[in-house]
Amino acid sequence: MKRGVAFVVAMLTAGALAGAFASSARAADAPRGQIVANSNACMGCHAVDRKLVGPSFQQIATKYKGDAQAPAKLARKVKDGGSGVWGMIPMPAHQSMSDADIRTVVDWVLAGAPSK
Incomplete structure (x- = not known):
């Protein structure tokens, strides 16, 4: 169970980071x-x-x-x-x-x- 929670947290963190990088990339392109x-x-x-x-x-x-x-x-x-x-x-x-x-x-x- 702890592994499942850790996986979900890791995926959410990765998703948030990807969103931040995408937002930064769009800003850099502006x-x-x-x-x-x-x-x-x-x-x-x-x-x-x-x-x-x-x-x-x-x-x-x-x-x-x-x-x-x-x-x-x-x-x-x-x-x-x-x-x-x-x-x-x-x-x-x-x-x-x-x-x-x-x-x-x-x-x-x-x-x-x-x-x-």
Whole structure:
């Protein structure tokens, strides 16, 4: 009986480890901009392909396509927050995000938020 329990525990542990490795592998395959967005609460209000509280990242990419000033405008919007561009719900400021992380997310969004 003890052997059976040990086997089940070993299998559960192996399954949990496999899941963790698979999750890590998926995270490692994700673009850096998506990883930064996930770790800075961006996905609480935005999704890649559909409106949530704020516009989808793909909607943002479409709106700013061809705008040479877009990277600077959006970086400032992420850092300082704001309202009125996409509706009445304000975007909160993200003062604690580094400028490098903001630029990484903005570049990824403007590229259409690709999954690879």
